[in-house]
Amino acid sequence: MQTNFPSLMFLPTTCRAFAIPDLDVDNWAWHEDDKTLWILARPAWQSFFTKWRGASECDSLADPSSPKLSLAPLTESSSYPREFPMVILVRESYTEMFHRVWVCALTPPGLKDTGVLIIGQPGTGTYSTPLMLPKIVIVFLGKTLFLFYLLVRLLQQKQNVLFSLDGSQLFLFFHDTVYSAMAGMSPTPPTPKSSSPDVFIWSLFDISARQEPPFPLLSYHCFPVQTASPDPVRFKIWTKETKPLIAGLPLWTREELSLALQYQDGYVNFLDTLRQVYPDKDSFQPRMDPVIALDRFPGADAILQERYPMTVEDTISPSPEDALDTLLDAAIERFGYAARDVFHAMFDFRAITLEHEAALQISHQDLQQIIATLARRDSVFDPQLSHRIIVIHPIPDRPMSGDRWALNFKADWVGRSVLKKLDVVEDTIIRQKVNLFRQIPQTAALAGWYFEPLAHRQLTENSMGNFWPLITMTSNGADPPEFTSDVSSPIPDNVKFAQVTRKVVIFQSTTDLPTLFQQHEYYQPATPNFPLFDAFTVDFYSSRNSAILWVLQMTVSRSHGGSAVGYQVIRKIVAALKKQLQETLPTKKRKWKTTKADDKQTVSEPLVEVRYLLISSRAPNDPVQPTKKWRFPKGWHENCKTYDHRGDAYWLEIILTDYPSSTGLWGWSLRDGVVVGGQGYRV
Helix, strand or coil: CCCCCHHHCCCCCCCCCCCCCCCCHHHEECCHHHHCCCEECCHHHHHHHHHHCCCCCCHHHHCCCCCEEECCCHHHCCCCCCCCCCEEECCHHHHHHHHHHHHHHCCCCCCCCCCEEEECCCCCCCCCCCCCCCCCCCCCCCCCCHHHHHHHHHHHCCCCEEEECCCCEEEEEECCEEEEEEHHHCCCCCEECCCCCCCCEEEEECCCCCCCCCHHHHCCCEEEEEEECCCHHHCHHHHHHHCCEEEECCCCCHHHHHHHHCCCCCHHHHHHHHHHHCCCHHHCCCCCCHHHHHHHCCCHHHHHHHHCCCCCCCCCCCCHHHHHHHHHHHHHHHHCCCHHHHHHHHHCHHHHHHHHHHHCCCCHHHHHHHHHHHHHCCCCCCHHHHCCCEEEEEECCCCCCCCEEEEEECCHHHHHHHHHCCCCCCHHHHHHHHHHHHHCHHHHHHHHHHHHHHHHHHHHHCCCCCECCEEEEEECCCCCCEEEECCCCCCCCCCCCECCCCEEEEECCHHHCCCCCCCCEEEEECCCCCCCCCEEEEEEEHHHCEEEEEEEEECCCCCCCCCCHHHHHHHHHHHHHHHHHHHHCCHHHCCEECCCCCCCCEECCCEEEEEEEEEEEECCCCCCCCCCEEECCCCCCCCCCCCCCCEEEEEEEEECCCCCCCCCECCCCCHHHCCCCCCCECC
């Protein structure tokens, strides 16, 4: 198992090698008056307890390759909340977090924290779906449902556990029975007869209301483990008093989201619908109209029609699984890696887009205030506003120390949407924001986004008359390819990207492209979700009747290679350029010689060469990145016969002046809501 904490690698799969608190029921006291406030929990909870108490640790709990964990028989109870899942997906980060919690609780007295607070990005846990779709229940494990996984692992160790998913209804797993009580009645759980700090009850809880946890969950003989969104009102007081270990669960990966998608209740029906739209060629099944078939999934049809248009050249018959992958990539591109929003978007892309667009109607001053609040952690923030714009990443340090945190835009589309508002802002204002974000360690990644408009202006307003220093990127030959910078490989003499003034031309969509391309014009899409590239420009060579199409992508604004729809756009531009060259060439020169050595060979088609340019930017004193990688989307070798979108790739790093170095920044801790000194690091 890979881990962020090498020191945890010594932990065995089972935790029985560690000392277990005293579990003998005779060593616990429970006053009759206190016990009367507790009643026996429903039979489903008793059966769940019996199933897991002392059970051996199966692969589905300890092996990430077998990540499914059923919550039956709880799910068979009429009282089981329908918004909670029937299946938990066990990510590798959860097994790692369990080990951190276990070690923290069993550390010798005086050396351990008195509890654990697990912070997570809103949207990585469960929710009650607002979609008007039958039996669409989202099934995944986020920070809240991590408590279920932790509960099962503790029951396997025969631990006494106090458990609550909302801070109101309590469940006590004690000895061989499950009890239930309401927190408002202030029920008291059993107390140990021993004064040893190694004897305690685990208290696992989340708080649905925006308030501090109630007393029973924080009794002096309890070891609290709370999961929460980064809203201090739910934990500020108790964490200030007890100083718990504060850690975070990472966002989902693309692979995990793909796996989790298969466990959604709506997955089978959705896949069956896609099979009707994209039937197997050998089945002789007629294809259903996608507009009609996908009507129950608003927005899906538009995405798939864009990716798989029914044109002469681009007639592609994807498999239903490929179509599903396309929709998943589109959801991640627009909404990031928060499982709730991604799965919501799979079933109603249009509705989730509207929710995020509403959140994006903020000024840069409002955004700056949100970021400052998140960074300080000394006041609450509007979760409906910020979690659709900003994402919080935990940065693990050591198993027994709290995580540091970094803020970034939630998704590529969100970041580019915010950047679009900077088009009319003066450079000095942008530089002020960059300087501000770079001074706060956890917002350094956001500063990189604000470099992008400055880089665009450098490429369009620099008129020094020289050539930009390019670096070759070599392909790994895979399909799709990944290009890696190679400083040892020389740039060919004929590969030059001029430092000239370029006129910025904004276009709304591919149907809005100019009918006549011009030398030294810089074409930028107005929409923030344009596929594959952020700008393009064309160099014409009339003497050779040729053109070079430079396709530009900014590294900060895209976390992956973009969408394969971009290939179609590039082929459309190549076709337009060839037509333009053909029409502007005098009739008597329509046939031109390719080389002096081959005077007899002529061609009737003009030449358009595609070159990809990856652009990054940094401050003068920031460390130089040794390598840069560019992973392209699927479809690299598809539909290239008539108009070829493929080409060589290069890297250009622009040095932006007037920025301080990022050295000397201090590590940042969530504890106490202040910046805590730590080891200096670069960002």
